[in-house]
Amino acid sequence: MANNRIPYGMLALGCAGALGLAACGGGDGSSAPAQGTLQVSMTDAPACGFDHVYVTVSKIRVNGNPNVDDSGSGWVDIPVTPARRIDLLSLTNGAMATLGKSALPAGDYQQIRLVLQANAGKPYANAVVQTGGGGDEIALTTPSASQSGYKIIRPFTVAPDTLTDLVLDFDACKSIVARGNGGFNLKPVVTAIPIVVSGKVVGYAPAGSRVYAERGGEVVKGTVATSEGAFTLSPIEQSSTTGNVDVVVVPPASAARGVGIIRSVPVVAGASTTVSTATAPIAPPPSAFNTVSGTVTPLSAEASLRALQTTGGAKFEVASTFASMTTGAYGMNLPAAAPVVGTYQTTLPIPLVPDATAAGRYAIEATTSTGAVKSSSVDIGTGPATRDFAF
Structure with a gap:
């Protein structure tokens, strides 16, 4: 998320003056509301x-x-x-x-x-x-x-x-x-989604992988692949304005694999979109993991942090965490290898191609509870990195 x-902006009510609970529409006011x-x-x-x-x-x-x-x-x-x-x-x-x-x-x-x-x-x-x-x-x-x-x-x-x-x-x-x-x-961090406008994305990835549906680098739904590798991202709201989602797979450090990304996956209300199968799961190549850590000051910032990886001109969230409320410290363990990227197609498996230019490179983004944002680039390709943020 x-x-x-x-996450959602405040929209105007559909009927003028309907600030209470009365139904929209006309009526003579003598009958009970529908x-x-x-x-x-x-x-x-x-x-x-x-x-x-x-x-x-x-x-x-x-x-x-x-x-x-x-x-x-x-x-x-x-x-x-x-x-x-x-x-x-x-x-x-x-x-x-x-x-x-x-x-x-x-x-x-x-x-x-x-x-x-x-x-x-x-x-x-x-x-x-x-x-x-x-x-x-x-x-x-x-x-x-x-x-x-x-x-x-x-x-x-x-x-x-x-x-x-x-x-x-x-x-x-x-x-x-x-x-x-x-x-x-x-x-x-809670969102509300009417089922009538939502769909799902399903597939397979390494067991224990964190799997995200993202729009513009923002997570709209996340889950964890089961011990069999199956995952279901649901509900995802179908959107006419923000379009399809990108599916980001981040295997656990114990799996020693990199990040897999499938771009432009359609979400259809009431339907399911499949991006991979049990016989051909999304399986990124081997990767070492390194940490990025630091502190956020002052403590009153109550900051959240994200690790964003850029490939093909687009950003994708790979990990997130909070800074400690008493020390300001944070840490994230991130894949050092190149992400593999493909674009959705109905014919499976979807080909995934490594982007060597993105290997180990991340933008660490810190956001305070009041919405102030700072970002710093890191390269953890050869070892751990430290990034501190002061607001």
Whole structure:
């Protein structure tokens, strides 16, 4: 997902004055507004360095006004009863957990709030289990989650006498920030996608690979290839303005392989696009891995970082992380070999050609919580590199 915490811009309502929940259209005002049904589900992208990421959802709230605060008017609540504790890492490769379903006035909606249950002793409502950490749960600090909820701006329409499916896509990898004292904060990167306008991309890659669907170098969906190498990128919103997606495969360091990129993969609502098969997976050639690390100051920057690789005049995100909230330190382990690149075609396998000019070369981009951005080039082709950022 992109570094912007609210990836979608605020759009105007479809009907003038429809800042509440009344349905669009005419009427004499004497009859009750038409009703529709909203069903909300949750899915996830991969999480970095965790075996489990638990969140407990108590309520979903929706409103027709993108600017109203949590105590304002016009909210419709979709209770999750009982509150549901979900392991986000079980929701990859297109798996979804239904949170709730409720009838509500038909019309245009703009804002969603994801409300979590507060921690109150073990087992924690919201927690993480680190890879290699012995299985112990660490409480996840969730500022404002149980009061105002996490805000998502995303226009969607509930039609009369119709079930509308809305998926909250929770990117755990980009949402968990180390505090440096062994604790973790949740700073959610969540998007909302109506199922009716989404499609999927499927294929095979080395087991454990991180697989991203990107537009313009921004991740719109991510997952992890299964132990058999299968991956499903879903849901991906079909877009008439931003077009196809680029599929980026980043095998784990243990696989010692480079990056594979397939350009211009079509996304069709309600359909599936295949980019590789079990007998001919996307399998980049061998690669060493080297680290890029550094610090971001001041700590108040609360920076996120991305490693971008440029090939064919386009940038692709290969890795991302957060700077520690208590030390400002960060680190990413990146492939040193040339990426292999191909363009989507219906005939499989898609030929992949190495770009030697991009081998080991990355732009490290740091973005503060207020949106300030700095970028620095590195070459980790022959060894580790250090890049510090001061804002």
